Amino acid sequence: xxxxxxxxGAARQAMRWSALDERTExxxxxxxxxxxxxxxxxxxxIEGMHCAACSLTVEEVLQKLPGVDNVQVNGxxxxxxxxxxxxxxxxxxxxxALQRAGYGALPAGDMxxxxxxxxxxxxxxxxxxxxxxxxxxxxxxAFPAYIAEPGDISPEAQxxxxxxxxxxxxxxxxxxxxxxxxxxxxxxxxxxxGMDVPVALGILIAFGASSAATFDPASRxxxxxxxxxxxxxxxxxxxxxxxxxxxxxxxxGSLEALMRSLPDGVERQGADGTFERVAVRxxxxxxxxRLLPGDVIPADGTVTAGESQVDxxxxxxxxxxxxxxxxxxxxxxxxxxxxMLLVRVERAGSETRYAGMVALMEQASVxxxxxxxxxxxxxxxFVLLVLLxxxxxxxxWWPTDPVHAISVAVAVLIVxxxxxxxxxxxxxxxxxxxxxxxxxxxxxxxxxxxSCAMVDTVVFDKTGTLxxxxxxxxxxxxxxxxxxxxxxxxxxxxxxxxxxxxxxxxVQAAGTVMGSAVDxxxxxxxxxxxxxxxxxxxxxxxxxxxxxAFCGAPTDVQAAGGPQVHLSDEQGWLAxxxxxxxxxxxxxxAVGALHALGLQVQLLSGDLVAAVTRLAARAGIDKAYGQxxxxxxxxxxxxxxxxxxxxxxxxxGMNDGPVLACADVSVAMGQAVPLAQAKSDFIxxxxxxxxxxxxxxxxxxxxxxVRQNLLWAALYNAVCVPLAILGFMPPWLAGLGMAASSLLVxxxxxxxxxxxG
Amino acid sequence: xxxxxLLIPLSVGLALLIIVALAWAVWRGQFDSVxxxxxxxxxxx
Numbered sequence: 001x002x003x004x005x006x007x008x009g010a011a012r013q014a015m016r017w018s019a020l021d022e023r024t025e026x027x028x029x030x031x032x033x034x035x036x037x038x039x040x041x042x043x044x045x046i047e048g049m050h051c052a053a054c055s056l057t058v059e060e061v062l063q064k065l066p067g068v069d070n071v072q073v074n075g076x077x078x079x080x081x082x083x084x085x086x087x088x089x090x091x092x093x094x095x096x097a098l099q100r101a102g103y104g105a106l107p108a109g110d111m112x113x114x115x116x117x118x119x120x121x122x123x124x125x126x127x128x129x130x131x132x133x134x135x136x137x138x139x140x141x142a143f144p145a146y147i148a149e150p151g152d153i154s155p156e157a158q159x160x161x162x163x164x165x166x167x168x169x170x171x172x173x174x175x176x177x178x179x180x181x182x183x184x185x186x187x188x189x190x191x192x193x194g195m196d197v198p199v200a201l202g203i204l205i206a207f208g209a210s211s212a213a214t215f216d217p218a219s220r221x222x223x224x225x226x227x228x229x230x231x232x233x234x235x236x237x238x239x240x241x242x243x244x245x246x247x248x249x250x251x252x253g254s255l256e257a258l259m260r261s262l263p264d265g266v267e268r269q270g271a272d273g274t275f276e277r278v279a280v281r282x283x284x285x286x287x288x289x290r291l292l293p294g295d296v297i298p299a300d301g302t303v304t305a306g307e308s309q310v311d312x313x314x315x316x317x318x319x320x321x322x323x324x325x326x327x328x329x330x331x332x333x334x335x336x337x338x339x340m341l342l343v344r345v346e347r348a349g350s351e352t353r354y355a356g357m358v359a360l361m362e363q364a365s366v367x368x369x370x371x372x373x374x375x376x377x378x379x380x381x382f383v384l385l386v387l388l389x390x391x392x393x394x395x396x397w398w399p400t401d402p403v404h405a406i407s408v409a410v411a412v413l414i415v416x417x418x419x420x421x422x423x424x425x426x427x428x429x430x431x432x433x434x435x436x437x438x439x440x441x442x443x444x445x446x447x448x449x450x451s452c453a454m455v456d457t458v459v460f461d462k463t464g465t466l467x468x469x470x471x472x473x474x475x476x477x478x479x480x481x482x483x484x485x486x487x488x489x490x491x492x493x494x495x496x497x498x499x500x501x502x503x504x505x506x507v508q509a510a511g512t513v514m515g516s517a518v519d520x521x522x523x524x525x526x527x528x529x530x531x532x533x534x535x536x537x538x539x540x541x542x543x544x545x546x547x548x549a550f551c552g553a554p555t556d557v558q559a560a561g562g563p564q565v566h567l568s569d570e571q572g573w574l575a576x577x578x579x580x581x582x583x584x585x586x587x588x589x590a591v592g593a594l595h596a597l598g599l600q601v602q603l604l605s606g607d608l609v610a611a612v613t614r615l616a617a618r619a620g621i622d623k624a625y626g627q628x629x630x631x632x633x634x635x636x637x638x639x640x641x642x643x644x645x646x647x648x649x650x651x652x653g654m655n656d657g658p659v660l661a662c663a664d665v666s667v668a669m670g671q672a673v674p675l676a677q678a679k680s681d682f683i684x685x686x687x688x689x690x691x692x693x694x695x696x697x698x699x700x701x702x703x704x705x706v707r708q709n710l711l712w713a714a715l716y717n718a719v720c721v722p723l724a725i726l727g728f729m730p731p732w733l734a735g736l737g738m739a740a741s742s743l744l745v746x747x748x749x750x751x752x753x754x755x756x757g
Numbered sequence: 758x759x760x761x762x763l764l765i766p767l768s769v770g771l772a773l774l775i776i777v778a779l780a781w782a783v784w785r786g787q788f789d790s791v792x793x794x795x796x797x798x799x800x801x802x
Contacts, residue, residue, distance in 0.1 A: 164768070
């Protein structure tokens with residue numbers, strides 16, 4: 001996020017990797033190879049692979065290293081699996097070798113967690129393939145019975161066809177249907193009635209009655225078999241489940257990939273006084289650590305030597321970098337910007353303020369309000385009604401004709417097919433999630449789309465969410481005879497020598513750096529001075545850039561409020577630049593769009609009240625609250641919820657984590673800290689605020705379509721169930737009706753796959 | 758028509774064999790990344 005954090009030379013890079021060689025670190029992305037006591041397998045995510053040939057190169061590079069037994073690279077997922085012996089090899093050597101070959105690599109510990117998911121996916125796929133294949137074959141055997149006139153088929157041939165169908169339906173019932181049976185059993189054990197209860201019952205009754213007809217055709221059951229209905233029914237249901245599982249796993253996988261990172265190492269003073277690189281988790285209170293510019297501060301502590309600016313925006317929302325000197329406290333999770341610091345560790349690991357915030361977040365997410373899903377509310381009573389109706393129908397017909405009674409009961413169970421009902425919500429939310437993903441919104445929790453449509457208040461965080469992670473020049477004042485653009489170019493020539501946030505903003509505002517500066521020195525806490533030449537080879541002047549006192553700026557150009565930078569030359573004050581946080585270009589239109597949807601928009605920040613109010617005015621937000629701690633933000637949103645409001649929270653920082661976890665709907669920006677993303681329902685990639693209003697709008701459309709689907713399912717059942725009870729609907733027609741009804745629901749939901757406009 | 762009494766059991770056996778073949782393909786990971794399989798032919802080894 002900060003350019004300074006990426007400013008790492010090859011030597012520092014190698015030092016960061018060395019932390020990987022500690023056993024506690026590499027165990028995070030490795031596991032012992034089964035059957036080989038001395039070998040482990042590790043997973044690395046490879047960056048910069050573009051084609052199949054690349055995976056071959058990566059394999060060759062790693063294969064040649066000492067201790068490496070065997071390497072496999074998956075080109076599609078860009079993950080390398082390395083089998084190696086810890087006695088002879090070092091993971092940091094792999095990263096260095098890959099770097100030389102032109103590839104980046106990160107430990108991919110998430111691949112260990114992905115293994116069971118891949119197993120589950122393969123299992124589901126196999127169940128689906130078995131059901132599909134058997135369905136097709138059973139249809140073949142069923143076909144003669146549909147077209148033959150009575151007496152056309154000999155009883156022996158009919159018995160043969162039924163027997164063949166039975167053999168092929170058996171794997172479907174015993175294997176493919178297992179998810180329905182186990183879920184129905186679980187429901188019954190918990191004394192609940194779920195969608196899978198009538199499904200399981202329908203399958204069992206239809207298969208049982210058909211089996212009786214097959215093995216004892218002379219009995220009173222012998223008139224009818226329903227193997228084709230059963231297999232088709234199972235195949236359709238499994239298709240829906242398979243699609244749902246695929247999409248869920250894909251989002252889960254891409255999110256876990258976001259969390260891949262190198263272990264955090266830090267330079268700690270050893271007993272002999274020299275500094276050595278160790279993993280952050282080995283720090284204990286009392287350690288002395290050295291922090292270079294760009295380092296993330298790994299523990300809470302006190303500065304014992306050095307001076308630097310520290311960015312605490314992710315933890316507190318405070319937008320301006322803070323000066324830290326000997327004796328000041330620094331907190332874990334903040335960034336050291338421009339000076340070297342020696343810090344005495346006071347609290348490490350779970351004791352830090354950062355860890356406290358993580359705990360608060362966990363606690364808040366437990367108390368998150370959960371809206372009952374529409375379909376779940378309807379499902380219980382509906383399913384009970386179906387079961388009662390089918391039992392009543394069977395009882396009614398039993399005295400006259402038991403075969404017909406079974407046929408009617410199965411028809412009722414199948415025709416009501418919870419299919420349409422159970423597909424109504426997932427089909428719509430899946431289609432909507434796909435469309436949103438193309439728009440740059442990742443849906444982490446599908447259920448949240450339903451709550452999203454009920455939202456009436458949107459609360460934004462300020463720093464990093466509404467603003468970009470930099471400062472911008474808002475007002476320039478100059479001495480007569482100099483234009484703002486000229487002054488900015490001169491200032492940029494000096495500013496390019498500093499890592500200070502305001503200096504970086506000046507360089508960015510100037511666009512190109514024309515002049516050059518020599519003999520530049522940084523006067524700590526004051527500013528920069530040096531000799532600046534307006535153009536190459538021209539005459540150079542002594543100039544200063546920094547605070548008002550440093551540059552001798554007159555009081556009438558000094559503004560209250562936001563930070564200011566002044567420029568002076570040999571004749572005194574030359575120019576002043578007022579700086580403010582850079583508002584995202586689409587912030588104002590995005591807020592306008594939310595207002596147009598009839599939503600209340602609020603700004604909630606940890607920054608100073610004045611800065612928050614100023615920014616709210618620029619973004620067009622009328623309710624702004626500043627100086628809120630993470631606990632304060634949490635209390636604010638809870639209060640809104642107690643007033644009966646449904647709150648969507650949009651944030652990015654560590655300090656937003658708890659409030660993201662507790663809001664009805666939470667949206668994290670794409671560059672948000674991983675922990676904030678982990679607690680959010682949606683992730684907006686690319687920092688496009690306009691996507692937030694698109695998301696809310698699409699959620700409302702999704703709710704409308706879900707309601708249409710449910711209405712259709714209700715109407716369909718209102719017509720077909722009485723017909724089935726009266727016996728006008730044989731199971732095959734019920735199956736057809738069920739399939740057509742499900743198809744209609746899916747097609748209606750597919751309309752959500754396109755975003756309007 | 759008598760041949761049906763041989764052919765239909767044969768077709769059942771064939772169907773079961775195909776299910777086993779599907780299982781083999783699924784558990785060998787052939788459907789894990791369907792897009793990548795097309796590129797395999799371009800590899801040199």
